[in-house]
Amino acid sequence: MKSIGIYLTLLFLLSVAGCFTAIAAEKTDSMMCDDGLVEIGDFTKDLESKCGTPDSKEGKFWRYAFGPSEKYMVEFDDSGNVVRILEEH
Numbered sequence: 001m002k003s004i005g006i007y008l009t010l011l012f013l014l015s016v017a018g019c020f021t022a023i024a025a026e027k028t029d030s031m032m033c034d035d036g037l038v039e040i041g042d043f044t045k046d047l048e049s050k051c052g053t054p055d056s057k058e059g060k061f062w063r064y065a066f067g068p069s070e071k072y073m074v075e076f077d078d079s080g081n082v083v084r085i086l087e088e089h
Helices: 002-023 044-051
Strands: 025-028 030-033 036-039 056-058 061-065 071-076 082-088
Touching: 030 044, 030 082, 036 044, 036 082, 044 061
Parallel strands: none
Antiparallel strands: 025 082, 030 036, 056 061, 061 071, 071 082
16 A cells, blocks of 8 residues: 555656646747748758758657757658647757
8 A cells, every 4th residue: 555655646746747847848830940940831851951950850759959048849740741849948
């Protein structure tokens, strides 16, 4: 019984931490790169030509870091269209 209480407490703490992580990103419709503006609906090739190679690729998610305070995560659909841009804080 004592271990169940520990697991529930741990689950609660992880849930609270997840809420703060979710708050740390803000949805935006576009992001400015050195070679142009990237918007919802653009293709992966447009994004890469305007912003360069991403810092990381995780499936349908690409991450760019243009400095310590300018970090973005871009999500694509199966066709390669940008469907969401998050500015991470």
